[in-house]
Amino acid sequence: MSVRPALSLPPIYRLYALVTRLFARQIANHAVKKLQDAGVSPTRAQERLGHATLPRPTGKLVWIHAVSVGEFQSILGLLPTLIKQAADTTILVxxxxxxxAKLAETRLPERCLHQYSPLDTAKATQRFLTHWHPDMAVFVESEIWPRQIVNLGDRGIPLALINARLSEKSIKSWSRFPRLAKALLSRFSLVLCQTQKTATALTNLGANPVNVSVTQDLKISSDPLPVDENQRDLLASEFGQRPLWLASSxxxxxxxxxxxxxxxxxxQEDDALLVLLPxxxxxxxxxxxxxxxxxxxVAQRSKSENPNRDTEIYLADTLGETGLFYSLAPQAFIGGSFVPVGGHNPFEPAHFNCAILHGPLYANFAQAYADLDGIWAARQVDxxxxxxxxxxxxxASNDLETMQKSAYAYVTKGAEIRKDVSVKLLALLHNAVN
Known part of the structure; x- marks a missing residue:
């Protein structure tokens, strides 16, 4: 990792800072309302404005921002390693x-805390950094928030971008503001990318090439999703020998x-059962x-309606049970790929020996699906x-077992990715506190 002076900020950054300052109240109201509409308490919703609801623990603190479910699950496997190797360190996710946030309540290991991320407004960012004053900050995938990046740099806090991913649209957007992109990316001490394409794009946009490397998609090395074995046995008994498939996400x-x-x-299979997981x-x-x-x-799981012989579609509308249904399904269609969402994680079903089917719209996992399709672990349907x-x-064919075995073999080879990322992050943290 190499350190070089951060580049000066162009006028477009000052315009961004002014606009977000002028409309800070509207931005805040929208963010808080969105969380409250999702059932979050008014107190915790204020975390988006930088108002911490937990004290800062003593010792070193690493801030990891993981946006939503996919990013959060991708870093879960890293946390125990970082905690074990970095004594007297707490991780704030x-x-x-x-x-x-609901997943964090049950799946974060010890010495890990959760808060909602601060908005990229002046007061929210200042409150957050002043309270938590992290020793290192880690953004996941495509999180490039100008004010937070600048403020972290001003405070001398090293910043990493891991599992970096840029879509064609994002690359074009940042290319329209080359001076801003270069100024912001120059402030990252470490950039770990999913693909060489993203690494090249970020280097061309201004990241220090010495700090950029390809570690592949961290989601490949994620641990299998949790499964309640009692529920699995119960559902397996209720499903019986019916032809079963899952439509997930x-x-x-x-x-x-x-x-x-x-x-x-x-x-052709009149007793077939579809498990539908939105x-x-x-x-x-x-x-x-x-x-x-x-x-x-339809039988609806959230209403405790058990599937019976007449059930044609079992609606699995509960949270935190995705692994349970992957463990029961021999083949799974992964959603977000028939509509322009960008696709969803194919590695989760692969851990459970699922043959994977997907639509044509999977830009967020382009490399993953290309790899899986190429080894007959996944198949595109338009x-x-x-x-x-x-x-x-x-x-009705032996191809099902072939796809299942190929998918499982692919993810079991991903352990080195997690190790590579953790080693690089620990080195950055060590340099930051010594």
């Missing part, structure tokens, strides 16, 4: 979403498509209403009809 517009594919599956469980009631209006027999055809084809 921040997220912006209530869903990720679906978004609005996708439930209708996977239901259509299930109809095609049912045409990305946002709070949509469960609306999804159930839509499906029932179309004639489907329409509901193709999805239904693939389900039937795999169900």
């Amino acid at each position: 921040t997220t912006t979403t209530a869903t990720a 679906t978004h609005p517009g996708e439930e209708e498509l996977v239901a259509s594919a299930h109809k095609q599956f049912q045409a 990305r946002h469980p709070e949509r469960g009631d609306a999804i159930a209403t839509m499906l029932k209006s179309r004639g489907w027999t 329409t509901a009809d193709q999805l239904g055809h693939a389900l039937l084809e795999l169900h």
Whole structure:
């Protein structure tokens, strides 16, 4: 890792700072309301304004900002290693979403705290940094917040970007402001990228090439999602030998498509069961209403409705049980890929020997799906009809087992990624406090 003087900030940064200062109240009101609408208490929602609800522990503190569920889960495996190797260190994990915060309540290890991330406004950032004064800050994936980056640099706090990922759209957007991009990226002491493409883009935009390296996608090395074995045994008994498949992390517009594919599956396997797991469980009631209006027999998990022989679709609209359903399904369609969301994590089902199906819109996991498709661990389907055809084809062939084994083999080789990232972060922390 190399340190070089941070570049001066161009006028566009001063304009950004002015606009976010002038509209700070509106930005704050929107962020707080969004959390409260998701059931977050008014007190905790104020964390978005930099008002801490926990005291700062003594000793060193590392701040890791992980945005939402996907980013949060990608860093979970890192935390025990960092805690074990860095004595007298606490890790503060921040997220912006209530869903990720709920996962943090149950899955953060000891010596780890959670708060909602501060807004990139002057007062919120100042309050946050003054209270927590971290010894190191770590942003995950594509979090590049100008004021926070500048303020961290002004306070002499080393900053890392890990599991970095930039879409084509983001690259083009930052390329429109080359001086700003270069000034901000020059303030990162360490940049660890998912792909060489992102590493090249960030270097071209101004990151110090000495500090940039490719570690691959940290999600590959994530631990398997938790599974309640008692619930697994209970559901396995209720599902019996019925042909079963899972549609996971679906978004609005996708439930209708996977239901259509299930109809095609049912045409040849009349007792087939679809387990439908929406990305946002709070949509469960609306999804159930839509499906029932179309004639489907639905059992809704959030209402403790157990599936029986008449159930055609089991709506798994609960939080924190994704691993449970991956462990039961031989094949899984991963949502966010029939609609322009960018796709979702394919490594989670791979840990459970799932054959993976996905739509064509997966920009956020382009390298992952290219790799998995290339080794026959995953398969792209462009329409509901193709999805239904693939389900039937795999169900009746040896290809299902081939895909399952390939998917599992891929993720079990990812342990070195976590080790590589943790070693580099610990080195940066060591340099920061010595």
